[in-house]
Amino acid sequence: MGRYPCCKVDEDLKKGPWTSEEDEKLMDYITKNGHTNWQLIPKKAGLNRCGKSCRLRWTNYLRPDIKRGEFSIEEEEIIINLHSLLGNKWSKIASHLPGRTDNEIKNLWNTHLKKKLLKSGIDPVTHQPITDPNLLLSLSNLMNPFESALRLQAELTEIAKIHIIQNIIQVLNTPPPTLIPSLQENNYPMQQCYNNIIAPYDQILTNELSPISNNLSDNMVVNSSILENNMINNVDNNSEYSSLPSLVPVTPENSVPFDQQIIDMINPSYYDDFYALEKILDDEANII
DNA sequence: AATCCGGTCAACCGCTCACGT
DNA sequence: TACGTGAGCGGTTGACCGGAT
Numbered sequence: 001m002g003r004y005p006c007c008k009v010d011e012d013l014k015k016g017p018w019t020s021e022e023d024e025k026l027m028d029y030i031t032k033n034g035h036t037n038w039q040l041i042p043k044k045a046g047l048n049r050c051g052k053s054c055r056l057r058w059t060n061y062l063r064p065d066i067k068r069g070e071f072s073i074e075e076e077e078i079i080i081n082l083h084s085l086l087g088n089k090w091s092k093i094a095s096h097l098p099g100r101t102d103n104e105i106k107n108l109w110n111t112h113l114k115k116k117l118l119k120s121g122i123d124p125v126t127h128q129p130i131t132d133p134n135l136l137l138s139l140s141n142l143m144n145p146f147e148s149a150l151r152l153q154a155e156l157t158e159i160a161k162i163h164i165i166q167n168i169i170q171v172l173n174t175p176p177p178t179l180i181p182s183l184q185e186n187n188y189p190m191q192q193c194y195n196n197i198i199a200p201y202d203q204i205l206t207n208e209l210s211p212i213s214n215n216l217s218d219n220m221v222v223n224s225s226i227l228e229n230n231m232i233n234n235v236d237n238n239s240e241y242s243s244l245p246s247l248v249p250v251t252p253e254n255s256v257p258f259d260q261q262i263i264d265m266i267n268p269s270y271y272d273d274f275y276a277l278e279k280i281l282d283d284e285a286n287i288i
Numbered sequence: 289a290a291t292c293c294g295g296t297c298a299a300c301c302g303c304t305c306a307c308g309t
Numbered sequence: 310t311a312c313g314t315g316a317g318c319g320g321t322t323g324a325c326c327g328g329a330t
Binding site for chain 3: 016090
């Protein structure tokens with residue numbers, strides 16, 4: 001298997017941009033005969049191109065159902081959501097956007113969306129807030145230097161807080177068995193913290209993920225179409241251009257987003273506890 | 289007016305996958 | 310089962326364009 005020459009090297013086939021005459025020939029042939037074998041098409045259509053080049057020209061440009069023009073905000077949000085779930089699976093992403101090609105989406109991602117996420121402080125690879133100080137530093141260089149220094153410091157403080165919260169969650173989720181009975185009594189500040197802040201958050205996650213986990217196949221692979229549909233349905237049609245879709249975990253079972261949106265979902269009566277905890281963490285982060 | 293530079297996008301390259309034999 | 314081949318995918322390239330210098 002492996003590599004193969006898609007066209008014979010000595011055939012001296014044309015490369016580069018297509019002329020309108022070539023487009024017309026290919027269009028005419030496929031409209032009349034369809035495309036069953038791409039290797040035969042150039043010869044039959046009278047083109048001095050390789051089959052692969054013809055296929056690409058057809059699928060990315062000549063196809064009648066191609067949607068031309070700028071991407072809408074909704075389309076961009078769908079792409080961002082799907083990318084967080086699927087990664088660089090451009091063809092899979094394109095299958096959710098009728099009339100858009102994988103090449104077009106890939107170009108949009110590399111030229112616009114990646115930068116848009118970076119500017120919003122989101123890592124375009126993981127779709128999580130940027131935690132790499134080097135990346136933050138390079139990002140900050142893109143902005144006003146005076147503003148960026150302050151911003152960078154604030155972001156690093158936030159990151160430290162997030163790390164501490166994640167550690168607390170991890171510890172609370174795996175208590176030693178001997179501690180459990182005593183913790184039930186709610187007398188310990190950390191247990192109160194768990195009961196008031198993290199438990200509701202846990203509940204929300206459980207409720208959100210249960211429809212997905214119910215659809216696990218035998219080999220325990222998440223049913224991606226359900227996830228994908230959830231992502232698409234989450235798009236807010238009224239959102240501003242500057243706003244971004246809610247953060248979504250790359251792998252729901254491994255990563256825990258701790259953004260404001262999740263906090264907003266928790267009963268407001270828990271806010272006081274959360275801010276109390278945040279203040280403690282603020283102090284700890286300042287020490288760090 | 290000339291040159292440079294960065295952004296965009298069509299097209300190509302190299303690879304893997306799927307399927308037939 | 311192994312192999313050959315066509316199709317498709319994702320990364321990269323390079324031509325083109327417009328704005329800045």
